[in-house]
Amino acid sequence: MIKSMTGFGAGDCENQDFKVHVELKTVNQRYLETNYHMPYSLNMFESQLTKKIKSYLSRGKLDINVRFQDLRDKAVTVSVDRGLAAAYGRALMEINEQLGLTGKPSAAQIAAYPDVLKITEENAKLAEAEPVLMAAFDEALGNLVAMRTAEGENIRADLLARIDVLEDYTAELEKLAPEIVDSYRQRLEKLLEEYLSKESIDESRIIQETALFTDKVNYTEETVRLHSHFDQFRSIIDMDEPVGRKLDFLVQEMNREINTVASKANSAGAARFVVDVKSEIEKIREQIQNIE
Structure with missing residues (x-):
């Protein structure tokens, strides 16, 4: 049974922790070529995804688009760039003196300036997303192959x-x-x-x-x-x-x-x-x- 090299397939999967949407599009190509468009945090799964793709396809240029959501409550850390905050404070005091204004700048004013506060989200145990990602890929690849087969x-x-x-x-x-x-x-x-x-x-x-x-x-x-x-x-x-x-x-x-x-x-x-x-x-x- 021959298959066309042109096709499209989409797949979705989610659980209480993760939500994944995958879209695959293929066009003519002498060999199999994969182009990933997905969050950097998912690059750790690229080799497994490529292996799965090869079990479905042998030729074609494949564009892979992945939308990924981590639904878990994340540990958030807020840190202060003390040097930058002090520099903003001195600058604001200088402006007050120059303009003859009274009062001191508040912490809220200084914190509102860029890069004074740094927020870091911890994405620990992202490996747990693999089953959800693979399931979405399986659905997308199945739909893609079905379209290629019909064509x-x-x-x-x-x-x-x-x-x-x-x-x-x-x-x-x-x-x-x-x-x-x-x-x-x-x-x-x-x-x-x-x-x-x-x-x-x-x-x-x-x-x-x-x-x-x-x-x-x-x-x-x-x-x-x-x-x-x-x-x-x-x-x-x-x-x-x-x-x-x-x-x-x-x-x-x-x-x-x-x-x-x-x-x-x-x-x-x-x-x-x-x-x-x-x-x-x-x-x-x-x-x-x-x-x-």
């Missing part, structure tokens, strides 16, 4: 339909092969008649030249291999594993075979089918770029 089914149907079209075009090319040889024989006979009009035509020479040309323009091997590639394509596409790279290689082989046919088939009729085949192969190649 993969649509791609599969399109690719198989195009392979059927290629089979028909290839069959038409095979029908044209004898006509190409016969047409050349007629052109060769006419040419020889012009040059040997005063003498009898050597039939064996015509047969010999025709045989040589037949060997040069015979693309039977290429069409046989194309049919084989089509059969392989149908088999690979239903493998229960990532098949994007295998299909990409197979499409390259198809393209190579049809290019050889194009170089051999000296025929306007064949050329039209070659163009159609190459067009379909290119459409298949573009679709395969979306497959995991």
Whole structure:
């Protein structure tokens, strides 16, 4: 079953201590690439998360967005920057003297200035958040894979339909092969008649030249291999594993075979089918770029 590399999935999990929301978005990428966007405090879980992601995905560029809330009552420490507070106090007293004001600055006034008070929250035992985080990731990854699988089914149907079209075009090319040889024989006979009009035509020479040309323009091997590639394509596409790279290689082989046919088939009729085949192969190649 093929999967698209494009998809989205979200997951949520919470308990009395933690609340996690995860959003995952994937796009095409030759290899698996992960980009995390989450609180710094969760970086300790990155290796476990990456391992989990690899158990679900093998290719694609994955953007990971995590919203995290610690719902526990936190131990809070408030400290005073004594030097800074004293400096603010002296400055305020100086202003009072300069303006002829009475009174001294209050502690509340001084504390209101930046960085005088420093508040520190203790996030002890954050490792306890791991089960909640992993559960949210499992849900998001499951939803992501479901979307990629559904899209993969649509791609599969399109690719198989195009392979059927290629089979028909290839069959038409095979029908044209004898006509190409016969047409050349007629052109060769006419040419020889012009040059040997005063003498009898050597039939064996015509047969010999025709045989040589037949060997040069015979693309039977290429069409046989194309049919084989089509059969392989149908088999690979239903493998229960990532098949994007295998299909990409197979499409390259198809393209190579049809290019050889194009170089051999000296025929306007064949050329039209070659163009159609190459067009379909290119459409298949573009679709395969979306497959995991």
